[in-house]
Amino acid sequence: xxxxxxxxxxxxIQEGExxxxxxxxxxxxxxxxxYRQNSGRGLVHLILIRSNEREKHSGRLRVTLDTSxxxxxxxxxxxxxxxxxxxxxxxxxFGGAQKLVFGQGTRLTINP
Amino acid sequence: DTGVxxxxxxxxxxxxxxxxxxxxxxxxxxxxxxxxxTLGQGPEFLTYFQNEAQLEKSRLLSDRFSAERxxxxxxxxxxxxxxxxxxxxxxxxxxxGTLTTDTQYFGPGTxxxxx
Numbered sequence: 001x002x003x004x005x006x007x008x009x010x011x012x013i014q015e016g017e018x019x020x021x022x023x024x025x026x027x028x029x030x031x032x033x034x035y036r037q038n039s040g041r042g043l044v045h046l047i048l049i050r051s052n053e054r055e056k057h058s059g060r061l062r063v064t065l066d067t068s069x070x071x072x073x074x075x076x077x078x079x080x081x082x083x084x085x086x087x088x089x090x091x092x093x094f095g096g097a098q099k100l101v102f103g104q105g106t107r108l109t110i111n112p
Numbered sequence: 113d114t115g116v117x118x119x120x121x122x123x124x125x126x127x128x129x130x131x132x133x134x135x136x137x138x139x140x141x142x143x144x145x146x147x148x149x150t151l152g153q154g155p156e157f158l159t160y161f162q163n164e165a166q167l168e169k170s171r172l173l174s175d176r177f178s179a180e181r182x183x184x185x186x187x188x189x190x191x192x193x194x195x196x197x198x199x200x201x202x203x204x205x206x207x208x209g210t211l212t213t214d215t216q217y218f219g220p221g222t223x224x225x226x227x
Contacts, residue, residue: 031214040201042220099170
């Protein structure tokens with residue numbers, strides 16, 4: 001089955017720096033979504049990018065999608081301590097069921 | 113609060129007991145999903161409903177698991193004869209159910225600990 005895989009598994013940066021996380025998947029998709037999860041909490045939806053889109057922005061977030069490489073990246077600019085969380089990409093299969101397939105996530109730590 | 117809600121937030125039970133979780137989706141969302149997340153992993157799909165119809169079940173959903181959405185609104189997930197391996201966070205999500213873009217909004221989860 002398809003699976004998103006995030007890279008790196010853990011990232012630690014200083015407050016104010018930019019953070020980039022990557023995601024790869026295996027099969028054709030309808031959409032790719034990024035979620036944030038604070039420790040022990042539910043997932044918060046950040047951004048959805050459709051398979052026919054290449055780039056999308058939302059505030060300090062920038063997401064790119066390269067369907068030829070089956071990969072996506074999430075850039076968080078001017079990071080803040082509150083951005084400390086785990087970040088997951090999730091894909092849903094083109095023409096298939098609506099279930100999301102998640103990777104293992106990137107654990108982001110922002111140091112003050 | 114108009115988000116997805118789940119109850120209880122935490123459940124501790126002894127092995128062999130039955131447990132039931134409830135999920136209330138965002139109003140007018142047609143689709144409702146259940147996922148399970150173990151420590152250090154991403155969520156894994158369990159099952160989903162379109163209104164009251166259960167349309168897909170994962171192989172992770174053994175015979176001990178059953179989910180219902182009787183009136184197309186709230187849903188329940190029951191685990192019978194719990195095992196220690198069932199310990200996890202159980203997440204519920206809902207979505208409008210449009211054809212192309214279908215953002216899933218998650219609840220806070222129910223953390224199950226089986227002793």
